[in-house]
Amino acid sequence: MSYKVTEEGNISTVHLDGEIDMDVTEKAKEIIMPLIEAKKEVHLNLKEVQYMDSSGISVLIESHQKATELGTKVILKEISKSVLKVIMMAKLEQILNLD
């Protein structure tokens, strides 16, 4: 997994690239959580994520819940087909903020 973070005002956009599994979830959290803790609105661009498993979904849930707790939000952008399928399999399409 690789990533790029861009900032515009109070919005931080994290572009994730590659496969997100148990082996990279800690790295993903290290990137995303500090932005949420800084009360940024976080946009996760998932266009280039070709694979995500239950560990990756857990990162999305944890990020969403932390953001809600701190009064900000995480929005999932340009979700790839394969990631959307897993989100729907987990029945999270009504819970997470999908754009």
Added chain:
Amino acid sequence: MNVAIKSITEQRDFVVSSSSLKQVRSFSREVFEKVNIDQDLKDELVLAIAEAAQNIVKHAYQGEDTEDKMEIKISLEKGHLEIGFFDKGRPVEEKNVRHRKIDDIKPGGLGTFFIQQIMDAVVFKEGEKPWINHLVLTKNLNS
């Protein structure tokens, strides 16, 4: 569904580690490339296999560093797919393996749910020596 290859059996060993999951997926994709099923189903089967391998790392070995290997065996016979997982970790009791309630939104507990969604059957067996656990996932690809 027409499953072009009638019979296939491939197995491979992997070190029990989260860093092996990418290789597990590559192996699974290689095998399913030889089978005439649609790409969505291939992707689902790869996910189920990777989730089961992840469960071995997380639960049978509780994330410990080990040099132990797990074996994954994919067999297809007349459209009946059977995937075996063998490991030497802690004995897994079937009654303790359950996914969280799907409407209880919290991180974790989804891997087993995905496996059950994708496969027709999930059976835990006692492994024959030298194995401790033997998990069998099956799916009829003809339906």
